[in-house]
Amino acid sequence: MTAPILRRLSDLRALHSDWRREGARIGLVPTMGALHEGHLSLVAAAKAACDRVIVTIFVNPKQFNNAEDLAKYPRTELADAEKLAPYGVDAIYVPDPDQIYPEGYATTVSVAGLTDVLEGEFRPGHFDGVATVVAKLFLQCGADAAFFGEKDYQQLMVVTRMARDLDIPITVQGCATVREASGLAMSSRNLRLSPEALGKAGQLYPVLQDLANQLRGGADFGDIVAGARATLATAGFGEIEYLDLRCAETLEPLSRPDRPARLLVAAWLGGIRLIDNIAVDQLND
Numbered sequence: 001m002t003a004p005i006l007r008r009l010s011d012l013r014a015l016h017s018d019w020r021r022e023g024a025r026i027g028l029v030p031t032m033g034a035l036h037e038g039h040l041s042l043v044a045a046a047k048a049a050c051d052r053v054i055v056t057i058f059v060n061p062k063q064f065n066n067a068e069d070l071a072k073y074p075r076t077e078l079a080d081a082e083k084l085a086p087y088g089v090d091a092i093y094v095p096d097p098d099q100i101y102p103e104g105y106a107t108t109v110s111v112a113g114l115t116d117v118l119e120g121e122f123r124p125g126h127f128d129g130v131a132t133v134v135a136k137l138f139l140q141c142g143a144d145a146a147f148f149g150e151k152d153y154q155q156l157m158v159v160t161r162m163a164r165d166l167d168i169p170i171t172v173q174g175c176a177t178v179r180e181a182s183g184l185a186m187s188s189r190n191l192r193l194s195p196e197a198l199g200k201a202g203q204l205y206p207v208l209q210d211l212a213n214q215l216r217g218g219a220d221f222g223d224i225v226a227g228a229r230a231t232l233a234t235a236g237f238g239e240i241e242y243l244d245l246r247c248a249e250t251l252e253p254l255s256r257p258d259r260p261a262r263l264l265v266a267a268w269l270g271g272i273r274l275i276d277n278i279a280v281d282q283l284n285d
Contacts, residue, residue: 002081003055003089009099009140015091016054016142024051028143028170030134033057034074034188035083038178042147043087045175054141055084056093058100063129074191093141100136109135111158111165117251118264119154119275122241130155131162138168146170151177151185153262153277157251177276179205185276197270203235208263208278211245215263215280221245221255238268248279257283 006012019026027050029042046053057080064070081092108128114120115127138146146163148156160172178186182202193201207228214224229240246253248260257280264277 002085003092005077005081005092005094007094007096007099009095012054012091012093012140013142016052019052019090020142022051025145026050026141026143027053028137028141028146029053029055030137030146030148031055031057031080032059032073032188033080034076034191035080036178036186036188036190038149038151038186040083040087041178042149042175043084043089045173046145046147047087047089049145049173052090053087054091054093054143055089056095056137056141058093058095058133058137060100060129060133062101062132063126065123065126072192074188093137095140099140100133108132109162109166111162114154114158114161114251118242118244118246119266122266127155127158131158134159135162135166135168138163138170143170145173147173147175149177150174151187151276153264154251157249185274187274189272189274192272194270197236197272200236201269201274203232203237204265204267204274204276205278207231207235208265208276211263212278212280215245215257215261216283218256218283232267236269241266241268241273243267245280257281 016026027046029046031039043055057077059073061070077094109131110128111131120127150156156174163170163172180186183205184201211224211228225243229243232240243265244253246262246264248262254261260282261280262277263280266273266275
């Protein structure tokens with residue numbers, strides 16, 4: 001059965017007020033739609049942990065740096081609702097724009113430090129848009145827990161810090177990246193890859209895995225990153241915006257995984273920007 005689609009905040013609040021009176025634990029899965037198996041894995045995690053689940057679909061204009069990218073972002077509301085039906089979610093919140101940014105809206109949420117590097121360097125203002133809309137959705141939905149994929153690792157770190165710093169009473173739960181058979185991290189942007197580019201895109205994950213293996217063997221990241229970049233270029237990738245080893249908590253750069261670490265990459269292929277990341281085991285001295 002398809003869940004009710006709510007477009008007004010008043011309707012959403014009336015619903016979750018009833019759930020609160022029932023003593024229900026409420027889970028939230030924020031999305032921009034164009035749902036794929038990665039999103040649905042978050043829904044499954046929310047259903048397993050919570051009594052009621054809200055999925056939000058809102059293409060947030062404030063987190064796009066490029067108007068053309070915003071215009072091209074897939075909008076598939078009816079198909080998304082059909083994909084959610086087997087999971088038995090309790091509400092799909094597709095807010096009208098004025099429910100998020102009413103006339104005269106003038107507030108931005110900004111998280112310093114975590115947003116200045118990686119994605120933040122190449123997409124200025126992006127994380128201000130993310131933090132602002134997620135803060136609003138957290139408050140509007142009144143959920144106890146929110147579920148985010150680790151594929152957007154920096155985003156996960158930003159919204160976790162935002163909720164903690166603002167004392168929003170919600171648990172932010174990271175969930176493992178879901179991948180295609182090739183290893184490519186599932187993303188709504190994959191829909192825009194040509195068949196040829198889609199075949200090449202699967203090379204991104206093995207390159208990260210190879211780097212992680214070398215780091216586990218004691219290699220210095222600075223000595224091996226050029227080879228990884230060359231491998232991606234040979235595979236057909238264009239500009240590599242970053243390919244870094246970073247502390248998993250602070251995102252500061254590392255030369256070796258002497259603490260919990262992440263390898264993160266953003267690279268262009270066939271006119272589409274792809275991102276991915278994997279954890280790297282901490283070396284014991």
